[in-house]
Structure formats: structure tokens, C-alpha cells
Amino acid sequence: MAVTLEVAEVGKDFLIPVIDSVSFGVEAGEFVCLLGPNGCGKTTLLRIVGGLEPPTRGRVLLGGEPVSGSGRHTKKVGVVFQEDRLLPWMTLRENVELVLEPLGLGAEARRQAADRHLRLAGLAGFEAYHPARVSGGMRQRAAIARALAIEPDLLLMDEPFGALDAQNRRIMQQEVRRIWRETGRTILFVTHAIDEAVAIGTTLIMLSARPARIREMVRNDGHLERGKLIDDLNTMIMEEVERQQGVVGPA
Amino acid sequence: MSARHWATRLHLPTLGVAAVIVAGWVLLSWRYGAYVLPSPLAVARGFAEIVASGEIWRHTVASLGRILVGFGGAVVVALLTGLAAFLSRTARGVIHDFLSVLNSTSVFVWIVISIIWFGLSNWAPIFTTFMITLPVVASNIVEGVANVDRRLLEMGDVYRLSGRQKFTAIVVPSTLPYLVVGMKVGFGLALKVSVVAEIFGVTSGIGYVMNYSREILATQMVFVWALVMILVMTATDRLVFDAVSRRLDRWR
Numbered sequence: 409m410a411v412t413l414e415v416a417e418v419g420k421d422f423l424i425p426v427i428d429s430v431s432f433g434v435e436a437g438e439f440v441c442l443l444g445p446n447g448c449g450k451t452t453l454l455r456i457v458g459g460l461e462p463p464t465r466g467r468v469l470l471g472g473e474p475v476s477g478s479g480r481h482t483k484k485v486g487v488v489f490q491e492d493r494l495l496p497w498m499t500l501r502e503n504v505e506l507v508l509e510p511l512g513l514g515a516e517a518r519r520q521a522a523d524r525h526l527r528l529a530g531l532a533g534f535e536a537y538h539p540a541r542v543s544g545g546m547r548q549r550a551a552i553a554r555a556l557a558i559e560p561d562l563l564l565m566d567e568p569f570g571a572l573d574a575q576n577r578r579i580m581q582q583e584v585r586r587i588w589r590e591t592g593r594t595i596l597f598v599t600h601a602i603d604e605a606v607a608i609g610t611t612l613i614m615l616s617a618r619p620a621r622i623r624e625m626v627r628n629d630g631h632l633e634r635g636k637l638i639d640d641l642n643t644m645i646m647e648e649v650e651r652q653q654g655v656v657g658p659a
Numbered sequence: 660m661s662a663r664h665w666a667t668r669l670h671l672p673t674l675g676v677a678a679v680i681v682a683g684w685v686l687l688s689w690r691y692g693a694y695v696l697p698s699p700l701a702v703a704r705g706f707a708e709i710v711a712s713g714e715i716w717r718h719t720v721a722s723l724g725r726i727l728v729g730f731g732g733a734v735v736v737a738l739l740t741g742l743a744a745f746l747s748r749t750a751r752g753v754i755h756d757f758l759s760v761l762n763s764t765s766v767f768v769w770i771v772i773s774i775i776w777f778g779l780s781n782w783a784p785i786f787t788t789f790m791i792t793l794p795v796v797a798s799n800i801v802e803g804v805a806n807v808d809r810r811l812l813e814m815g816d817v818y819r820l821s822g823r824q825k826f827t828a829i830v831v832p833s834t835l836p837y838l839v840v841g842m843k844v845g846f847g848l849a850l851k852v853s854v855v856a857e858i859f860g861v862t863s864g865i866g867y868v869m870n871y872s873r874e875i876l877a878t879q880m881v882f883v884w885a886l887v888m889i890l891v892m893t894a895t896d897r898l899v900f901d902a903v904s905r906r907l908d909r910w911r
């Protein structure tokens with residue numbers, strides 16, 4: 409079941425303030441892209457939402473339940489990191505089967521679920537391969553299959569195609585879009601590539617320079633002309649990049 | 660198989676150097692006499708003798724048996740310290756400090772202490788072997804545990820793997836190569852150390868028989884038993900540890 413996500417006045421300070429205050433709501437089944445200049449706090453925000461990092465201020469509600477630092481809520485969250493984070497000593501199938509163990513599925517059910525999601529991610533025939541024996545794109549697909557296999561209420565993706573070349577990147581964007589349509593999951597997808605966000609997201613959130621606030625939130629449902637949208641977002645991100653580098657003073 | 664193939668397999672340059680050494684050995688043996696340096700032929704004959712009489716097995720098995728207990732015990736304790744290091748960061752610090760103390764203690768200290776504690780018995784070489792190999796194996800395992808990729812453990816947290824699941828699926832496989840290296844080095848050390856400890860108080864084993872040969876002025880047998888030690892070491896390296904390493908690397 410996809411669930412709603414509510415981010416309420418979330419802020420985070422490390423040695424420096426990284427996130428000032430960010431609030432937004434996500435409906436069940438939405439595909440949200442989080443945009444912003446490098447180092448503005450996108451990963452940090454995603455980790456807070458995933459319960460991997462406690463916020464300094466504010467709170468996150470997932471299907472109405474608070475996400476604490478220890479992540480003890482009952483909702484299932486799948487995460488695709490920038491790196492694949494597959495266990496190199498396990499086959500792709502075993503990697504997926506592993507995360508199904510805590511869900512209490514039997515061996516046979518685990519195997520079937522693993523194979524089904526690997527197929528969904530376009531990896532049919534590669535179930536028994538070890539990660540080192542497949543390409544980077546396929547490893548990232550396996551990581552996506554693993555995240556989907558737990559049938560997550562929320563799927564978090566942090567620049568998952570950052571390490572891929574342009575062609576593979578485009579193919580994977582199509583695949584994720586297709587998987588989203590077929591599964592109807594709520595997805596929060598971090599990227600700093602505007603064309604990528606516009607190509608796959610239903611809602612786009614642009615963060616400001618550090619400390620991050622929301623600079624702009626747009627619905628990408630076709631009511632805006634795509635070229636114009638990309639141009640506008642590009643102008644915005646350039647401003648924020650410059651602000652972050654201290655070229656322009658704070659607004 | 661072609662002659663050329665055999666030449667590369669046997670590593671011709673190494674053989675050449677070996678031939679020079681043997682030639683030098685023969686000359687020195689003539690010059691100084693069989694008591695100081697027995698001839699290669701005498702050593703070969705001695706080797707054939709212990710093989711024919713079966714004495715080679717009696718002493719090798721006695722040494723290996725003590726090593727198995729002492730070194731095996733060290734491996735078991737090292738595994739437990741690895742587990743403790745995984746479970747608690749404090750334990751990791753304590754273990755680290757103790758291992759550096761053990762690591763800097765001389766073999767001779769343990770030999771003397773073990774004779775005081777266990778008298779002239781099997782337990783003296785066993786205990787010495789245990790105390791010397793424990794820090795080697797344990798520091799490798801603890802280092803392996805400390806080097807487990809945090810990002811993989813975090814992945815385990817995301818998918819809510821239990822502590823036991825993270826241990827078996829993530830910690831053990833990433834620590835295994837460290838364990839194998841630790842055991843390989845540890846076993847080599849065990850063989851060298853237990854043989855020294857066998858000089859005192861026991862009546863079997865490679866160390867005992869080497870020292871006995873020296874006492875009865877059978878210097879060629881000292882060389883023969885040194886050769887046996889080298890063979891045992893090489894065989895375990897090739898047959899056990901290299902095979903295990905290759906198996907571990909299958910997924911690479």
C-alpha cells in the first residue's frame with residue numbers, strides 16, 4: 409500500500425546548518441522529484457525521511473506515523489542509494505531474498521517474490537549472477553528490484569543513476585517510470601539533473617542553496633510547457649548554485 | 660606435456676640458483692666435515708630412512724596434533740573476540756589494547772612460563788602455540804570486523820535485518836578473508852613456535868627429534884627434519900589455505 413508522506417518544518421544542523429526548514433506533503437502514489445544544487449542537503453533530507461538520520465527540528469509522518477531516528481514505525485520503506493549496496497558475495501536473487509527474510513516469508517515465497525521483482529527490473533535470466541559479473545546499470549536495477557520486493561509503502565531513491573552513462577540513464581528513467589505506473593508506489597526521487605526530474609516526476613521540488621528551504625514546488629502534470637519548465641528550473645538552479653558558492657548574497 | 664611447459668612450471672632460473680647452492684653446499688661439506696655440514700646425499704639418505712621406517716609420520720603427527728590443539732584453540736578464542744568486537748565498540752577497544760600487549764611478548768616468555776605451569780608435558784608446547792598465535796589470528800579478525808562496510812550495514816538497517824541476520828549475511832562474509840589470512844600466518848607461526856617449545860620436556864615431535872639428533876651428533880638428521888618442516892608448511896599453504904582463498908574469491 410502506498411501511503412502519504414508529510415514533512416513538517418524539518419531542519420538539520422551538522423557543524424553548519426544544512427536544512428533550514430522544509431515542509432511539504434506527498435499524496436499516496438505520487439512521484440516526487442527533489443532537486444537542488446550539489447551539497448544543498450538533498451541526501452540529508454532523504455535520509456531523514458527514511459529514518460536513517462534524526463532531524464534537528466520538525467518531524468516526518470509516514471501514513472500518519474512519526475518516523476523516528478531508529479525507524480520503528482510500521483511502514484515499509486525501500487531505499488535505493490547512490491551506490492548499489494548489494495552484497496557482493498550473494499547472487500542477485502540472494503540479495504533480494506535477504507531483505508524478504510525480516511518480513512517472515514517462507515523460502516519458496518521469498519524466491520518467487522525475488523524472481524518476480526528481478527524480472528520486473530529487467531533482470532530475468534541473471535538471477536544467479538553475482539554483482540561483480542553484471543554491469544553497473546544491472547546492479548542498480550537489482551538494487552531497485554530489492555527495494556521494490558518488500559512492496560514498500562514509500563520508495564526513496566538518491567541519485568540512483570548518477571554512476572551511469574547517458575544512454576543507460578535514459579533507459580533506467582523509462583524503466584523506473586514504467587515500474588512506478590505498474591506498481592503505484594509513492595516515490596521520492598533525489599536528483600540534481602533537471603531534465604531527469606521533468607522526464608519522470610509528477611511533482612518537482614526545488615531546494616534552495618544551503619541551508620535548504622523549498623525554492624519552488626511545481627506539479628508536472630503536463631499543464632506547463634516542458635521546454636519552458638526546464639528553462640525556468642535551470643535558471644533557478646543556476647541562481648542557487650551561485651548563491652551556495654557565495655557569488656550572490658542571501659536573498 | 661612439452662619440455663618448455665615443464666621448464667616454466669619448475670621455474671628454471673630458480674632451479675639454476677638451487678643448483679649453485681647445492682654445489683656450494685657439497686664443497687663446504689667436504690671442507691668442514693659431515694658433523695658441521697652433512698652432504699646433500701647424506702640428508703637425502705636420512706630422509707629416505709625416516710620415510711621407510713615411518714618415523715616421519717610419528718613425529719609429524721605428534722607436532723601437528725599439538726598445533727591442532729593450541730592453534731585450534733587460538734582460532735576459537737579469536738572468533739569469540741571477533742564476535743565481541745562486533746557486538747560492542749568498547750570491547751573492540753579493550754581487545755585491541757590486549758592484543759598489542761600479547762603481540763609484543765616474546766616466544767621465550769611463554770615457553771618458560773608454560774614449563775613452570777605445565778611442567779614437562781604436551782601442554783607446554785600447546786600453551787606456547789596458543790599464546791603466540793592468538794594475537795595474530797585475533798587481530799586479523801578484529802580488523803576484519805572493524806572494516807565491514809558501514810554502508811552495507813546501513814542497508815541492513817533500512818531493510819530491518821536483525822542483528823543475527825546482519826552478522827551472518829554481512830559481517831561474517833566480509834570478515835572471512837581476514838580470518839583466512841590470519842589463519843595462514845598463524846599456522847606458519849604455530850609450526851615454527853611449537854617446534855621450539857618441543858625442545859623441552861616432550862619425547863616426540865619434530866622439535867624434539869631435531870634436538871635429539873643434535874645431541875647424538877647426527878647432524879644430517881637435523882637437516883632432514885628441517886626439510887620435513889618446510890614440506891609440511893608448503894603443503895598446508897598450497898593444499899589448504901590457497902584452496903580456501905580461491906573458493907572465497909569465487910564471486911569476484
Ligand SMILES: Nc1ncnc2c1ncn2[C@@H]1O[C@H](COP(=O)(O)OP(=O)(O)O)[C@@H](O)[C@H]1O
Nearest residue numbers: 422423426444445446447448449450451452453
Ligand atoms: N554526517 C554528516 N556530518 C557532517 N556534515 C554532513 C553530514 N552529512 C552531510 N553533511 C553536510 O551536509 C551538506 C549537505 O550534504 P548532502 O545532503 O549530502 O547534499 P546533497 O545530497 O544535496 O549533495 C554538505 O555540506 C555535507 O558536507
Ligand SMILES: [Mg+2]
Nearest residue numbers: 450451566567
Ligand atoms: Mg547527495
